[in-house]
Amino acid sequence: MKKIILSFLLVTSISYCQISENSIALSAGITEKDGSGVLLNYNYKEKRSIYEAGVLYSRFKDTQYIAVDYNVITLQVGYLYDAFRNNRNSFNFSIGGGISGSYESIENPNKIELKSKNGFFFGFYAVAQAELYIIEKLSFLVRAQQNYSPNATTGAFNPYIGAGIKFNFN
Numbered sequence: 001m002k003k004i005i006l007s008f009l010l011v012t013s014i015s016y017c018q019i020s021e022n023s024i025a026l027s028a029g030i031t032e033k034d035g036s037g038v039l040l041n042y043n044y045k046e047k048r049s050i051y052e053a054g055v056l057y058s059r060f061k062d063t064q065y066i067a068v069d070y071n072v073i074t075l076q077v078g079y080l081y082d083a084f085r086n087n088r089n090s091f092n093f094s095i096g097g098g099i100s101g102s103y104e105s106i107e108n109p110n111k112i113e114l115k116s117k118n119g120f121f122f123g124f125y126a127v128a129q130a131e132l133y134i135i136e137k138l139s140f141l142v143r144a145q146q147n148y149s150p151n152a153t154t155g156a157f158n159p160y161i162g163a164g165i166k167f168n169f170n
Contacts, residue, residue, distance in 0.1 A: 021044075021045045021168050021169065021170040022042075022043070022044055022045075022168070022169040022170060023042075023043045023045065023166050023167060023168045023169060024040070024041065024042055024043070024166070024167055024169075025039075025040070025041040025043065025141060025164060025165070025166035025167075026038075026039070026040055026041075026164045026165060026166075027039045027041075027141060027143055027162035027163055027164025027165075028162055028163070028164060029143070029160055029161045029162025029163060029164075030160075030161055030162070031058040031059075031060050031158060031159065031160050032060060032155070032157075032158055032159055033060040033061060034060065034061070035058055035059055035060020035061065035070075036058070036059055036060070037056060037057060037058035037059070037160050037162065038056070038057050038058075038162075039054055039055070039056045039057075039143070039145075039160065039162055039164070040054060040055050041053070041054035042054065043166075048081060048082040048085075049079065049080075049081060049082075050079070050080040050081070050082070050094060050096070051078075051079055052076075052077070052078050052079070052080060052096075052098070053075075053076070053077050054075075054076050054077075054078075055073065055074070055075055055076075056072075056073070056074040056076060056100075056145075056147075056160060057071075057072070057073050057074075058071075058072045058074070058158070058160065059071050059072075069106070069107040070104060070105070070106055070107075071104070071105040071106075071107065072102050072103070072104050072105075072152075072158070073102065073103050073105075074100050074101070074102040074147070075100065075101050075102070076098055076099070076100040076101075076125060077098050077099055077100075078096055078097055078098020078099070078125065078127070079096050079097070079098060080094040080095065080096030080127065080129065081094060081095060081096055082094050083095050089133065090132065090133045091130070091131070091132055091133070092130070092131040092133075092139075093128070093129070093130050093131075094127075094128070094129045094130075094131075095126075095127065095128050095129075096126075096127055096129075097124060097125055097126040097127060098124070098125055098127075099122070099123070099124055099125075100122065100123050100124065100125050100147060100149070101120065101121075101122050101123075102120065102121055102122075102123070102149060102152065103118075103119070103120050104118060104119060104120075104121065104152060105118050106118055121149045121151045121152045122149065122151075123147060123148050123149030123150065123152070124147075124148050124149075125145055125146060125147045125148065126145070126146050126148075127143060127144065127145040127146075128143070128144050128145075129141060129142070129143045129144075130142045130143075131166060136168070137167060137168045137169075138165065138166070138167055138168070139165070139166045139168070140163070140164075140165060140166075141163065141164055141165070141166050142162075142163045143160070143161070143162050143163070143164075144159070144160075144161050145159065145160040145161075145162075146158075146159050146160075147159070147160065
């Protein structure tokens with residue numbers, strides 16, 4: 001009986017270890033106003049829950065009145081849930097969201113008077129992400145993210161759509 005209980009505990013602990021994984025993802029994409037962005041994420045996954053922390057750098061130009069370059073660096077922490085995963089675990093679709101804190105820098109070489117100023121702002125984001133596993137430790141991902149920062153001078157809604165790779169450590 002003791003052998004059966006020990007065997008059961010060993011099998012459940014091994015299977016639990018295989019469910020959790022650490023990964024890092026790098027993607028590049030587009031932002032609003034014909035801008036570009038790069039996103040670096042660290043993910044910790046346990047069963048169907050994904051906890052993430054990331055840094056998003058985006059650069060775009062506001063040409064509504066004059067050409068002014070905006071640089072935004074965003075730190076974000078969030079949660080994603082595996083909404084769909086196929087039986088072979090080769091495809092995964094996740095949805096989620098989180099909180100973000102950003103620093104906005106404005107490049108104004110012509111010294112034109114602007115209402116916008118450099119500064120910090122906080123907000124939220126919602127995300128949908130699809131992953132296609134190439135091999136066990138490497139996957140291709142596509143990510144669509146909508147950032148909402150009500151006090152940002154570049155606008156309250158700033159989208160990011162990108163594609164990249166994800167490397168699993170476990």
